[in-house]
């Protein structure tokens with residue numbers, strides 16, 4: 001797959017989007033408390049991004065406990081945070097094709113401080129060695145050696161990624177352990193490093209819950225209502241991930257939206273992103289920042 005990479009003339013805008021997104025993450029993250037509805041946190045992120053003239057580069061992920069990623073609230077989602085939850089808030093801002101991708105973990109239980117600290121410290125250490133020519137496996141090794149000091153495991157099938165114009169998850173994959181991948185970062189690369197730390201075995205599998213999708217291509221749909229929904233997706237989200245909730249808010253009926261997505265899925269027009277669950281039910285913490293790779297270091301955009 002060939003992606004259009006960012007150029008140095010794009011960096012100022014990436015830094016602006018990153019900075020604004022970080023303000024939103026910090027502010028809304030502080031509102032995650034027992035009894036608060038997940039859907040209200042998601043809507044608050046969206047509203048605050050909108051105030052800054054940004055949209056979402058992907059639906060707000062609010063994944064708790066052994067859910068590592070891809071939980072976004074449904075339209076009438078009744079879920080509230082409980083006082084035992086370890087919550088990952090993973091958001092992305094977008095202005096045209098300028099993107100950010102960033103996450104924090106909020107431990108409402110007060111019992112997983114070490115796990116959260118391992119994930120934060122691992123990201124900090126990883127960022128400190130980012131530079132042009134750095135192998136992605138060396139970043140993974142740095143992350144995992146930080147985890148080891150805490151007696152915590154990496155999630156081996158999740159990690160960071162390159163970000164390109166119109167493509168949130170571009171190459172290279174940046175692992176949380178030494179995976180022997182000799183791919184080197186290049187000057188000017190825009191990447192997100194995400195450290196997923198767990199008390200479990202360190203492997204995620206797909207769960208049943210699916211609320212996030214992205215359009216792969218347009219195609220022929222028999223139903224006029226379905227076509228309207230497809231056109232809306234294409235116009236508003238292009239190939240970026242979207243939430244079923246957003247469509248239900250626009251079209252009023254979750255049933256109609258599901259029916260359109262089903263037809264699109266059956267024709268290979270959309271990809272689905274089911275919730276990712278730690279296989280051994282281990283609690284997961286995640287920390288993420290976006291950055292521009294430089295010759296001898298990097299510039300973090302999301303702080």
Ligand code: CO
Nearest residue numbers: 101192194288
């Ligand atoms: Co990411």
